[in-house]
Amino acid sequence: MSALRETQQETLRVDRPAKTLRELTLEKMREAIFAQHFKPGERLVERDLCERLGVSRTIVREVLRHLETEGLVATLQARGPIVARTTAAEALQIYEIRGVLEGIAARACAERRDPETVAALEVCLTAIKDAYGAKNMPGVLDATTEFYRTLFTHADKDIAWGIVNSLTVRINHLRSMTIKTTDRDVEGPLQMRRIVDAIRAGKGEEANAAAQQHVKSASAIAQQLLQERDGQ
Incomplete structure (x- = not known):
């Protein structure tokens, strides 16, 4: 019963x-x-x-x-x-913070030489490429956020991720503009591939440099778009 x-x-x-x-x-x-x-x-x-x-x-x-x-x-x-209108100056600050912290996380991952880290980043990178291929821009944003969450988590950089994560919505606002520009669907994943390859090879400084170069490239695109929007 x-x-x-x-x-x-x-x-x-x-x-x-x-x-x-x-x-x-x-x-x-x-x-x-x-x-x-x-x-x-x-x-x-x-x-x-x-x-x-x-x-x-x-x-x-x-x-x-x-x-x-x-x-x-x-x-x-x-x-x-x-x-809200993100100014070019505000965007520059966001990218500067990203560049430094993501570079630190990438170097830490490379120095650990952990195959599981590489495998997890590969999954994220595949998801980014698939989302680009399907022209699923929200999917690109989600998969890219997961790529960086994985990077910081496997580097044990929780405080750094907390700082970046607090800016995630504003980062994605900027990213939603940059990912639609010509050839970004090719150049973006290619630059992220260099980060993963450097981590796989255990080359900390190369991983740091690749991460910062990727952010620098995105920053330049965002600066141009924002300046055009504001008629500068």
Whole structure:
């Protein structure tokens, strides 16, 4: 009898959704900003967002506040929430931080000479190439983030990853622009291949240099795009 009761309880149990409506709305808004569906400087009107997203004003407000903490939304006294505009100077700082920390992590991985590290990075690199091939730009962003999470994790650079991870949304905002430029689908993975090859060979300085060169290349592209956007 108890077994029957347990079966009935399992049948009636309501499974909690993997993601809440707020989390799904947050993802949609991030994707829309990355895809420039909402352009830098564009005003974000709560009533319009409620209608377009099909969610309550409470959720929209919570999501906008969260996006503000991530640096994707700014609130102006006279206009309210707008899509934040990353300046060329701000982008340069982000890339400078990335270059130094990713170089350190790459060198540490190379010095460890761990085959599991190389194998994990190869999986990430394949995912990046596959996403590019399918023209799945959100997939490229996700796989690239995983590549660097793997790099820092296997290097035991948790504090450094914490710093980079705190900038991940802003990094992906910039990356969403650079990955669409001509030949980036070839040059980007090729530069990352050099990082992995140096790690496999146990060449710490080469891994450091390859990581910094990859970031430097992305930074140059971002600088050009942002300067063109701002008419500089």
